[in-house]
Amino acid sequence: MKPNNLLEMLYRTVQKFPQKDALVWKESGKYQSITYQAFWGRVYHFASGLMWLGIKENDKIAILSNSNPMWGITDFATASMKAVSVPVYPTLPPEQVAYILKNADVRAVVVENEEQRQKVLAGNTNVEYVITMYPGETFYPSEIDVSFSQLEAVGKEYRISDWEAKWRDIDRDQLSTIIHTSGTTGKPNGVMLSHGNFLSNMEAVQFWLIELLSDDIALSYLPLSHVFERMAGYYMPLSVGATIAYAESIDTIKENLKEIRPTVMTSVPRLFEKVYATVRDEIDNGLPIKRRIFNWAVEVGVERYDRYLNTPINKLVLGDGMPKDLRRKWRIADRLVYQKVKKELGGRIRGLVSGGGTLNPDVAKFFWAIDLPIYEGYGLTETSPVITTNPVVRAKVGTVGKVMPNLDVRIAVDGEILVRGPSVMKGYYNNEEATVATFDGDWLCTGDIGELDEDHYLKIIDRKKRIIVLSTGKNVAPQLIENAINESSYVEQSVLIGDHRKYIICLLNPNFEKLLWWAERNGVKSESLEEICQHPSVRDLFKIEIERQTEPFAKFEKPKKVAIIGEEWTVESGELTPKLSTRVKVIENKYKQLIEMIYADEESSDSQEQTEIPVKHG
Known part of the structure; x- marks a missing residue:
């Protein structure tokens, strides 16, 4: 039976894996962790603290922070009260932060530190409360200010007596979050997504993509304010009992990969492109013999991938389809080249997921060649986010995969991709005009130009306006x-x-x-x-x-x-x-x-x- 809301989704995991690590992060140079049971308890206490403040159903609570355990605690606690989270990128300047807070009618903001707190205070907003995760030495409580730990402690004493009844009463149509678009062409719009939007998208993705396991360790480096990371790199691992490990920053990815040794990872294309460029640069500037071995190994990997792409699915499932000679060469290439590259990425990755932009086909094929499968997908904030993804059984480089089984996609006369289904947004917050302009009947107009190939894989050509x-x-x-x-x-x-x-x-x-x-x-x-x-x-x-x-x-x-x-x-x-x-x-x-x-x-x-x-x- 499918969960009715995101809280029920998490609760099922807590019941199944109470003592398993849910989140891992580094603090003061040492890795810390929190179990699913402890995480759930902190969600309850923080929700109680929010209620003590007077937060009620449909109130908007912004989260202005880099990814950390308190981000998720805030998100689930807010959702449990039928309130609405409003994630804000921590890299945004004060004027853009102020615009989002006003546009979404935010009542309270949970900020990471004093730097983010000052952004809120600098804006002319109607925010009533600022809750600081890591307060500085000069911080002191006031009518507007409270620390995260103080509110959590209050909630631990206050405790909502009927909290479970409250979150069990949430249905799929309940608004969960307002996520603002990146605003590449103008002012950002607040995309309204429900519990059902996310859940239906997760259910569809699990049909096509890598089967996440409770033993998996997912490395997370994208901000949780990014809808792709929030769904694929956060909600999905938590739904199966996997462990999420947070990278310290984008600059420490190389070190964190070796420390965490993840099995799965989500990323935007830029990281994969940088890894590819670094490897190629090292090889091109290395000894000729090393370059010849590397290029030979990549050729062997490409041959294997091409066979994989053209082998009947029933043979792939049975592990058949690779001739003995190719299998022998592949094992040599794996020992000489592939394993060395994999070691730089931790040595245990079994699948990489790329989203948030179009991946260069040459880069994708390179990763497949060295036995690091990249499954590229496509989506929008407005679709929670995934519209298509490459299936684990048959991923086709140069495409963004097949349409989710619970969505419909068609290509308009001018080439624009149109989509409809249960993961499509409720609309733009306080902007009916923009909402109407984005829909053609019940079809969402994506603004992207694309085409479906003979096997119904989608190819993205470009933004319609670009x-x-x-x-x-x-x-x-x-x-x-x-x-x-x-x-x-x-x-x-x-x-x-x-x-x-x-x-x-x-x-x-x-x-x-x-x-x-x-x-x-x-x-x-x-x-x-x-x-x-x-x-x-x-x-x-x-x-x-x-x-x-x-x-x-x-x-x-x-x-x-x-x-x-x-x-x-x-x-x-x-x-x-x-x-x-x-x-x-x-x-x-x-x-x-x-x-x-x-x-x-x-x-x-x-x-x-x-x-x-x-x-x-x-």
Whole structure:
């Protein structure tokens, strides 16, 4: 029998695995853990504390914090009272935080520390309570302020007598959360998702994807304010009794992988692309014999993957389909190459899940080749989030998989992907106009262009609003080209420009750490990043990199000119969304003069070849 709500889902796990570790995290340099039984008890106490504050049904409680046990305690405690959680990315600046708090009518905010507390206090909001997880030395309780531990202690004494009856009364239609979109094209909208939205999506994903086991250890590094991580990397592991281990930060992933040794992991494509670029860079700069062995091993892995893709499913299930000669070569390649790469990722990973963006097919095939299966999916905040995913029995690189069994998908005349089903949002909070504009009858308009292949696997082409139409009439889908450029270990982010122009140009943000390393080794000395980016040797470096990465694309799709931006794009400075996607409109506006200057070069615009890469500071 299916659970009626998220609390019942968690309670079933608590009953089955009370003494098993639910969460693991590092604090003061040492790993700490909490069992399912203890986690459930803290959810009860915090819910009681919220009720003592006067929080009631349908009140909105924001969570402004990096992932940690108190994030989840707040989430489940809020849901247990039929209140509504409003996750906020901790990287957002104060003005964006204030916008979300006002837009969602937030009554109380749970913040991680003093830095996040100040963001709330800086905004002109109607927040009544600020609950701080890790208060500083100068913190003291007041009419508005209370520490997380103090409220939990109050709840432990206060205790809601009918708490179980309250959460058991919650049905699937009850609003669970309001998650704001990243706002790549404008002000973010608050997506309303119910308990049933999440539960139906989890049930569908488990039909296709890796079967999560209670013995699994999932490494979590994406923020829980990201809907993909919240569903696939949090709710799903908790639903089966797996253990979730939190990475300390994105910068410590390499070390945390070796310490935690996870068996499964969810990530956005950028991490996989960085791992791929690092491995390829090390091999390309290594000894020739090492390079030959590595490339041979990858070829063997690709041959195995191609056979896997073309072998009948009944033979795959029986473990058949690999000839003896290939099996022998694969075992040698595994010992010489695959195991060494796997060891860098902890040595126990049996499956990786990629979402939140389109993964470069070359990167995906590389991971499959070295026996690290990546299952790519596709979805939106508005769909809780998964719409399609590659099934564990037959994953097809270059696609985002098959449609969830409880969803319907169709492709509109203009190529837009439309979806309907039980995981589709209730609408945008306090924005009926935007809600109506997003639906065509009962079909949600995703804003993405895609196509279904002969086997009904979905391929994403690009965002509908991002298709570049050149003045020559040719259409360019920039995302695939940008992904290819970003695959270079010297590139952090790239944005293609060219709508209604004769040709494509690229604004490029380097991987400054790698660029500085290269500059030192090649005698490029300067006191500023701007000067380094303007150096002729650096121009030549990026010219070669861009030409190499875009070689497979048509001539009109390749950037004719590239501007290397000598300042880092960040969430704080506005060029990136919290999930590290580029805000194209922001970047276009910020570098408008630079873009116009590049296109004003008539001599270059008449040339059919890329001859020089102008390098400009933003």
